[in-house]
Amino acid sequence: MRVAELSRRTGVSVASIKYYLREGLLPPGERTSPNQAAYGEAHVRRLRLVRALIDVGGLSVAGTRDVLAAVDADEVALHSVLGATQDALVGGAVLTDDDATERATKVLDDLVARRGWHVHESNPGRRAAVEILATSERLGTEVLVNLLDTYAETLEALARREVDAVVSRGRREDVVESAVLGTVLGAGLISALRTMAHESASAGLAGQG
């Protein structure tokens, strides 16, 4: 199909498609003349994946490119694909060098040891969690620290279910794509359902002024 039909099929503008082609997020079509190229179903699918990562996941173009490179690599372990996706999703928190950060690091290390988690020092979630716990301390709020074990227990159980669901997909390319989509779209779905569950749980308190 021509670029105009690719645009119509996916709802992505021709200008955006050309931008993604230039940025390497979308492989080039098959040249049919010096000024025209033909695109196939693989382009439709890839374009939808790109939009999901950017629009729903909030990933940058560079982050999306890293994730796609990991998805496309034949030899890369699932582990590394997840790592690239998580890096792009959680981003690089900048840690303040103060006592609050030091204490938060200890709190998180203790949690990891207590739960027996296998998590590398370089996991992007670690840095993000430390920054959030340190921010909480600086703001003098204890709500998150008090709930830390509840969060960890809940997310550990959920992660096991999520990984099982993804791995049961069987074929490597399906597993990889499901892992990426599950990580990115799952984060959005969790945030959305949490927002709904909060309203429902606090509905009885609506009268409180």
Place this chain on the structure above:
Amino acid sequence: MRVAELSRRTGVSVASIKYYLREGLLPPGERTSPNQAAYGEAHVRRLRLVRALIDVGGLSVAGTRDVLAAVDADEVALHSVLGATQDALVGGAVLTDDDATERATKVLDDLVARRGWHVHESNPGRRAAVEILATSERLGTEVLVNLLDTYAETLEALARREVDAVVSRGRREDVVESAVLGTVLGAGLISALRTMAHESASAGLAGQG
């Protein structure tokens, strides 16, 4: 204290402080001369809250202003503060008008009915969840839909614990600030711990190519 000390105490640059003053995120200090103002502990605290909302929560300046207005209003119910925070956090997803969106809306409405949730039509999480479920369908991935009830059950239990922890703070101003921080920082903490839990849960699969 002078603006320079406020900057030193909070690690926020003088230029940023002046920007927040202009944008109304920080109340003006007490004028001590035509060119100088004095700031107090309330400014330190508010500035830290602003940075948490912007840096950790990823809120826009406008979103932060909405949340602070709700925090500061005497008469506003806790419910509305949560609403403003959730609006700023989840943002306004733009729904595509297609069959996938229609089916996703039905899937979500059924879920809400099945779980007996009290959630207004206007809850920003609804729209975000519908868009994510519709995106999943367009991408042909079933992982999220298969896990939908698991997510809902998990987040319902978690939301109950979170609301309890916040309400137990007692004084209204503490409840409100805890609710805002819990919503925003909690979302970041969940994302970070989920990233760690995924690595731990998939650690045994590292060899899978």
